[in-house]
Amino acid sequence: MHYYGTSSINEKGHLTIGGVDTIELANEFGTPLYVYDTQLIRERARGFKETFEKLGVSSQVAYASKAFSSIAMIQLIAEEGLSLDVVSGGELYTALKAGFDPEKIHFHGNNKSPEEIAMALDANIGCFVVDNFYEIELLSRICAEKDKSASILLRVTPGIEAHTHDYILTGQEDSKFGFDLQNGQAEEALKMVLKDRYFNVLGLHCHIGSQIFETTGFIMAAEKMIEKMAAWSTALDFKAQVLNLGGGFGIRYTKEDEPLAPGKYVEDIITKVKQLMTEHQLSMPEIWIEPGRSLTGDAGTTLYKIGSSKHVPDVRNYLAVDGGMSDNIRPALYNARYEAVIANRPEDKADSIVSIAGKCCESGDMLIWDLPITKHEPGDVLAVFCTGAYGYAMANNYNRIPRPAVVFAENGQAELVIERESYEDLIRHDLPLKHSGVDVK
Known part of the structure; x- marks a missing residue:
């Protein structure tokens, strides 16, 4: 199995990202959970910038923030000396709130x-x-x-x-x-x-x-x-x-x-x-x-908890997780393909083929078709790689599912940078009918 950036296996046999145990991350912050290997983002940014410098060419490397925009992400980009692309008032507002130098913003x-x-x-x-x-x-x-x-x-x-x-x-x-x-x-x-x-x-x-x-x-x-x-x-x-x-x-x-x-x-x-x-x-x-994608894409991993399964004889084995097209709509939109492992047993040999289904009420809510996988059971953590671009950025509240939390991991430390949405967040902007006879609790 190919691992990305700082991902490795620790003494417990668990997948780690940025030196942090993914099982501990799932237990502490819940699932689904986006985990970013920020060291890999920094390395990619420096790879672009340093090549221009070596070639003696005046340049700007501008992060295309549509791939993943948040205050913490913009601050990380600022630390690496990059410029920034925005395509909306919301992305611009986020950049300004993050303290990003407006002279380095391209609209x-x-x-x-x-x-x-x-x-x-x-x-x-x-x-x-x-x-x-x-x-x-x-x-x-x-x-x-x-x-x-x-x-x-x-x-x-x-x-x-x-x-x-x-x-x-x-x-x-x-x-x-x-x-x-x-x-x-x-x-x-x-x-x-x-x-x-x-x-x-x-x-x-x-x-x-x-x-x-x-x-x-x-x-x-x-x-x-x-x-x-x-x-x-x-x-x-x-x-x-x-x-x-x-x-x-x-x-x-x-x-x-x-x-x-x-x-x-x-x-x-x-x-x-x-x-x-x-x-x-x-x-x-x-x-x-x-x-954009080349900075954050393979630096991001999504952690899910495994739930139900379904065996269709001579056809397919379905394995469902606690997320899906609400946190990664790319497979449904583009037939995007991913690799994944059981994070608590990533090195175990695959002994079955399953298709990873999401929990949304759509037959097209499939994350991965025909994934070789090791033995698994409900509650195990599935790590899906390379979800750092257009995962959270395109996340949605279909079926009124709250959007996941986001964690940055680096040098053995994990930092929560986007809180998980709550059910209260989902109805925050809902207004009751003015003349309804039903009381809102």
Whole structure:
């Protein structure tokens, strides 16, 4: 079995994370429970940053907080000297409450509201990633009302889509994000923002996909963007200070996945960008990237208690846990795949095949199909690996199930960073009917 980060087996034969016994964590904080190996997050962050430094390239590594946002997580990112991407007023509010430097915040999104834009301008954030013509007009108007300028990047679609080992050249016109680089929209947008006195146009942004295991797609996107940068340098006197190549760096969910090390992504991309800038006789811009999943994904493990089981002869063995699509909706949405072990006996040889079912009232609430597993019984702890990205971030209260707690583990210490929701939390915003004859307790 492949273990992640600081995970290991202790003298009791239990799985540990950050030097902390997962069985003790489950007993102390309850289940389901998200446990983060914060040392692994730090190592990944440093892997990206230090490679840029080694290559002598000015850069920003911005954590894409949609992967997992909380006050403690944002504080951890600040400790590692990263910048931050937000895509909503809620993510921005969390960052500001965490004390994050607003000048290092980049605001993304294809439909920012006037209230969100005003909030970001009042906070003096570092950059807006402008996504469409409506946003250009809206941001300009609000800047004028407040008599404030805004630094911006234009998000463009470079005609490259990349996922895992596949990359596709496409017009990419059928996307809700960005200005198309091929049909003239991007150039039209650039002309508009360059004429607007409220905008400081820093450069260009793209995002080509997710869970990418190779650098080919990033390099192809860079070629398309730098070609346009060269043309616009001459035609529009536009000198890009920033080239943001987005995120999407892959992680290992199962043994079939073979991602690159953080530094390898950076090294290959920067080598090519330097070459292209030289060929086009352009000054090297600051390079920004946006890792999210690659920082938190395999640093997170979800602990569950095993409950009921069902044997369907000659078909399948179901094993149910005390969570499911309410804390990890990715298998239901994307058919996402995971590996797992019995945390109190992780090294025991698997002697059966089961399918892990959640407790939600949906036949599609399945976490793992056909998992090899050792002997087990109700009350055992199941550890599902690589749930640190889009687990808590997409958690929900379906069936009025409270969202789990979150714990950070490092150097043998565990710290509760998000409390488990209570039943009282679930009804906190419910209002009774004003004229009902039924009394609310």
